[in-house]
Amino acid sequence: MFAEYERALARCDGPLDADTVRVYASRVRQYLAWLAAADVDETVEDDPLTEPDARDLAARAYRVHLETVAKRRPATVNAHLTAVDDFYRRRGLGPASAERAALPPAAAPRALDERDQAGLLREAARASARDKAIAFTAYYAGTRIVEISRLDIDDVRLPARGGDLIVRYGRNGGFRAVPLHPNLRAVLEEWLGERAGWKGAGTSRALFLNRRGSRLSSRSAHTVLRAIADAAGLPLGRDGAFTPRVLRHTAGQTMARQGTDAVVVADLLGLSLETARRHRPPTEQDRRRAIQRLTIDE
Structure with missing residues (x-):
């Protein structure tokens, strides 16, 4: 069985x-x-x-x-x-009716502070056009590593202004369109211009290619991001300041701290609403402010 x-x-x-x-x-x-x-x-x-x-x-x-x-x-x-x-x-039986274990309040996912963000983006800007585009896509679009490797050139929409990055194969089959940050748009345009001269550019639909002209794997994209973080002096590994997933969490927490509604964060990052809310757990000040805003009819 x-x-x-x-x-x-x-x-x-x-x-x-x-x-x-x-x-x-x-x-x-x-x-x-x-x-x-x-x-x-x-x-x-x-x-x-x-x-x-x-x-x-x-x-x-x-x-x-x-x-x-x-x-x-x-x-x-x-x-x-x-x-x-x-x-x-x-097996055709459907899911079991078994209540899930109660979870303790979840802490916010680990994210880079402003100093480490600046250092990583500065190092990414020094990398090759492809590697810079991978790092900027992870940070400015909040994409998962596997989503980056699955992107095709047709998934980058570049009208005269604005633009979108189309994620067609998100977790659980999710589809989403992420508006392009101006910095990401500029870097993707640079990479697409260089990509035309790469081996496999005429036959592969993949946005990111390896040196053999094939689609860049998730493992290779992971390696690219780790190399940039290492060059930026960030501790690597599970207990370090950086794992590739941290860039995605950083995007979510930055939006949350800036007041972006959790529904919007969930939509942009391809998350459940419950997971998106973890990016900014309510503080004691938030709770007090909410109570003080209650309308009282006298």
Whole structure:
């Protein structure tokens, strides 16, 4: 059954990127291994792989196992249940009715401060036209690394004024049009002019090419951004100041601090509204100001 699921994931050319496919496969394997080893007969009378009621009971029992035996954090428990839901959808049963673990209030995602932003953009401006365009796209459009690698030249719309960057394959198949910041527009125009002379420019639709003339991979785009951050003197890695995702978070937090509505941030970055709100959690001053603004009829 797991082999069946793996084959289904391998055929998936839609909303799931390679990393998500790998993680889903691992989590479903763990779930099926738990089902095979666990004694769930007392609570699950029918087959949890074919019967909806048994599916729900098994998923709820698995959540308890993750929380109490495996000692997983709430966010990890919910991520496992999401993968289990994907497994059941592909079996035609639909997602399990299992309540998600309550999450503690989430801190704002890590972002660069103004000094580090300036340093990184300054270093990006010194890079090649392609690498500069990659860095500016990540910062000024808030795109994910995998979204950058999937961009085509037709996704850059450059009318006489303004312009848009079209993200056709966002997370969960999302489509969005991001207005071009003037700095990003200028850099993309520069890159498109240089791209015409690159190997593969006449045959590949990819916006960003590698030296062989093929589409630049997500891994290579990641390497480009890390090299720029390293040259800017930013600590790298999970515990450092910089990971490529930090540029996206920086864009979201900058907009939030400037008063941009969370709905707009969610739309521009391809986020859920709940996730977008994390970019600027309400402060004590925000709460007090909200109460003081209440209208009182005397």
